Amino acid sequence: MTATDSRTTRWSNWAGNQKTELVGLSLPRTEIELQQIVQHAFKNSQRVKAVGAGHSFTGIALAEQQLIDLTNYSEIVEIDSQRCLVTVQAGMQLSVLNIFLHQHGLAMPNLGDISYQTIAGAISTSTHGTGAQLTGLAGQVESLRIILADGSIVDCSATANRELFDCARVGLGAVGLLSTVTLKVVPAFTLAVIEQPMRVDELLANLDTHVASNDHFEFFWVPHTGWALTKRNNRTTEPAKPMGKMSHWYAKTLMENYAFGAVCMLGRAKPSLIPKLAKALPASGRNEYSDSSFKIFASKRIVKFYEMEYAIPRDACAEALNRVRRMIGDSGFFLNFPVEVRFTAPDEIPLSTASNRESAYIAVHIYKGMDYVPYFKEVESIMNSYQGRPHWGKLHFQNAETLAPRYPKWDLFQSVRNQVDPKRVFSNAYLETVLGK
Ligand SMILES: Cc1cc2nc3c(=O)[nH]c(=O)nc-3n(C[C@H](O)[C@H](O)[C@H](O)COP(=O)(O)OP(=O)(O)OC[C@H]3O[C@@H](n4cnc5c(N)ncnc54)[C@H](O)[C@@H]3O)c2cc1C
Helix, strand or coil, X not given: CCEXXXXXXXXXXXXXXXXXXXXXXXXXXXXXXXXXXXXXXHHCCCCEEEECCCCCCCHXXXXXXXXXXXXXXXXXXXXXXXXXXXXXXCCCEHHHHHHHHHXXXXXXXXXXXXXXXXXXXXXXXXXXXXXXXXXXXXHHEEEEEEECCCCCEEEEECCCCHHHHHHHHCCCCCCCEEEEEEEECEECCEEEEEEEEEEHHHHHHXXXXXXXXXXEEEEEECCCCCEEEEEEEEEECCCCCCCCHHHHHHHHHHHHHHHHHHHHHHHHHCHHHHHHHHHHHHHCCCEEEEEEHHHHHCCCCCCCEEEEEEEEEHHHHHHHHHHHHHHHHHHCCCCCCCEEEEEECCECCCCCCCECCCEEEEEEEEECCCCCHHHHHHHHHXXXXXXXXXXXXXXXXXXXXXXXXXXXXXXXXXHHHHHHCCCCCCCCHHHHHHHCC
């Protein structure tokens, strides 16, 4: 978990690969306090950085001067069940929001595979789940209330301050401090899950059908094997049939976390064992169960890792994955984490990783403490040939020059950023690299 230690003023992210010594730390409780922090920074030419749950792998959330921890600014502001709208303070954790919505007969239409993130952190990096008809979380935002660098407070939506709204939905923390977020939610729903291993060649040959015929389709190709673990989640009106408590603990806690962690540790100590250990994974049979959507989407993550994820055009997915498979086969890398593949609908948000294109996401992982650079660089060079867009919160080696041509509305984002934060109050070293100074 992220750690903000008020005595030593040290901060680190979840994976432990981003750390900083802080000059200042504030834990505001009200919007006025937020505004005062920003005004003070603006007047004194300082930098401020809001952090969410610290679940980004990149330095996107590293504060160089004043860190704003939003733990105490995380309440529900308003719920309108009739119109399916909920307004929350920026530090609201998704896991807390999910339970609150469920109690009101509502749900987020889609989520990623964890729910530890804050709503502001999640939308700011273009966090997404899977589902060819569904956008990432930023696409679920109805309106925003933002504190700009000069301390002014602006409300924006599709009908008011549209350009600011679009840029701030996936703002990387660079266009302003999000104060409150209003989300468009849906009536609560149940998802029926089928988890099943498939031969990866067969799966890729029928990829379009799998993606089109399931509400949420994803798969995990297991390196050093010809197998993929598939997960198909579809809405059902049947009563939920959750896994039994013991089965759930066995599958989701023991196998996906502790046993998998032990296998990773063994592989880190003796990498040449990895291909043999990998062959044990696909043996894990077919599971069918159903439950409330938020319980299906998000899981526990105890095993720590480093991750890189690229969004590419959907129709390039099979070819790109096959190139990754060949590269791994030829490279001599020993990899103990599956390669995860997901899909989303396009949106029109300038820096969304799915901006203006139907997208497939290919994510690679390395167990914490192992060298990720050679593997991630090889994968990245494949993704470059598809105009790949890296997840803003996951590791990559791009910069503003290489990224600019990959986003059709890059210039719009830059012009809004220049307008609302000319003094770069909200910047840091990562943002200087990916957006420019
Ligand atoms: C185990 C794990 C699983 C993950 N699974 C997924 C997944 O399924 N799908 C996916 O897409 N991603 C996934 N991620 C990535 C994660 O969703 C993103 O990195 C997300 O940004 C983390 O949210 P956070 O609250 O921790 O934000 P942080 O990492 O703390 O911050 C991210 C950015 O948001 C900014 N920010 C935070 N609050 C504000 C605010 N109030 N105003 C303006 N800017 C703000 C920060 O300044 C920073 O720029 C995963 C990460 C981990 C570690």
